[in-house]
Amino acid sequence: MEKDSKIYVAGHKGLVGSAITRILKKQNYSNLLAKTHKELELTDQHAVNSFFKRTSPEFVFLAAAKVGGILANSTYPAQFIYSNLEIQNNIIHACYEYNVKKLLFLGSSCIYPKFAPQPIPEDALLAGKLEPTNEAYAVAKIAGIIMCQSYNKEYNTNFISVMPTNLYGPNDHYDLYNSHVLPATIRKVHEAKKKKLKFVEIWGTGKVKREFLYIDDLAEACIFLMNNYNDSEIINIGTGKDVSIKELYEITKEVIGYKGEFRFDTSKPDGTPRKLLNVDKINKLGWRAKIDLKTGIKLTYDDYLLRFDST
Numbered sequence: 001m002e003k004d005s006k007i008y009v010a011g012h013k014g015l016v017g018s019a020i021t022r023i024l025k026k027q028n029y030s031n032l033l034a035k036t037h038k039e040l041e042l043t044d045q046h047a048v049n050s051f052f053k054r055t056s057p058e059f060v061f062l063a064a065a066k067v068g069g070i071l072a073n074s075t076y077p078a079q080f081i082y083s084n085l086e087i088q089n090n091i092i093h094a095c096y097e098y099n100v101k102k103l104l105f106l107g108s109s110c111i112y113p114k115f116a117p118q119p120i121p122e123d124a125l126l127a128g129k130l131e132p133t134n135e136a137y138a139v140a141k142i143a144g145i146i147m148c149q150s151y152n153k154e155y156n157t158n159f160i161s162v163m164p165t166n167l168y169g170p171n172d173h174y175d176l177y178n179s180h181v182l183p184a185t186i187r188k189v190h191e192a193k194k195k196k197l198k199f200v201e202i203w204g205t206g207k208v209k210r211e212f213l214y215i216d217d218l219a220e221a222c223i224f225l226m227n228n229y230n231d232s233e234i235i236n237i238g239t240g241k242d243v244s245i246k247e248l249y250e251i252t253k254e255v256i257g258y259k260g261e262f263r264f265d266t267s268k269p270d271g272t273p274r275k276l277l278n279v280d281k282i283n284k285l286g287w288r289a290k291i292d293l294k295t296g297i298k299l300t301y302d303d304y305l306l307r308f309d310s311t
Contacts, residue, residue: 001029001059001227008033008057010042010091011064016106016164018171019219020061027223033057043086052098060103061222062091062144067137077136084140092147096155103159104226105148107141107234109211109277110134111163119278122163122234131272145234152232160229162222165238165277169215169296170303181245182212185252186297186304193258194309200260203268206246211238211276214296217289224287238277239289248293255297 001007007024011017012034024032033055041047042064066083088105095103112120113128125145130138148159168182176184192200221237229235243251249262291299 001223003028004031005029006031006033006056006058007061008055008059009061009063010087011062013037014063014065014067015167015169015172015215016218017061017063019169019215020063020222023216023219023223042090043083045086045090048090048094049097052094052100056098058101059226060091060095060100061226062088062103062105064091065106074133080134081136081140084137085143088140088144088147092144092151092159095159096151096157101158102226102230103148103157104222105144105159105161106222107145107161107163108138109163109165109236109238109275110138111141111145112275114272118274119240119276120236121278122236122281125234133271149232158230160225160231161234162225163234163236163277164218164221165211165213165236165275167213167215167218169300171215172300172303174304174308181210182248182252182297182300183304185249186256186301187308189249189252189256189258190301190304190309192260193256198260199263200249200258202245202249202262202264204245204264204270205266206249206262206264207244208270208272209242209244209274209276210248211240211242212248212293212296213238213289214291214299217291221282221287221289224285225282228285235281236277236279237282238279239293240277240279240283241293242274242276243293251294252297252301255294255301 009017009021012021040051064087066080112124114131116124145161148161151157152159172183174183174187188200218237
């Protein structure tokens, strides 16, 4: 990408899209296209085609998606598969129709089988059964990956697919029921501190392990790959390090200054025992994550206080 290349970030108001937009501006990319959900309904094929025809973007980051945590995924599977298939079908095909130079499609680490080898290599895709709670979302994302690969094969396009691990950072939503693990953890511990609760109850044993990537690291990785990666095969983006859920809560407790304790409800499910991505591929290309977990949680907590609780 040149600094004045016409770049469209689909989903620029969301967690991922806003970070990509922020880092593009920081790196002096000056010709950015953006439309809010009200201005452009991405599930409307005619509207998407009209936008591409009118604006002719050269590079596209497809960060728009319907996303949520384990509860949202298991409660609204029809909405997750339908909306995500519509959004990605419309944008991927428009990128082909209107001769976009390169598309970066944002997948997710949940595309991998529930019991994939750890750390998870890219070739684990479709090698086993998915985690049932987010199967609908994962199938939509897998369809997007195969679609990108198929267009590359048949139409000689340059569409790449990246698989980020669990994400967190500024501009997230901190819903206790529909958000991902880390933002929900921040809100839960903050509210416990505010209400002077003696303990916080946590689902499961706290022993399962997860990897967390700060959103600005993801954005930098996406821009790096847009400029340095041209392969149809998927590529993982992560830190290469994981922590137990118990450790995550302890770090968050320290950052927030909560004095109570944690109690684990072992009658509730743990989910997948471990989910850590193998990031050898992207590391060999020359990119590594910079923000450690404690620093990232501090930055995210500052964002939470600024946006939701300035008292």
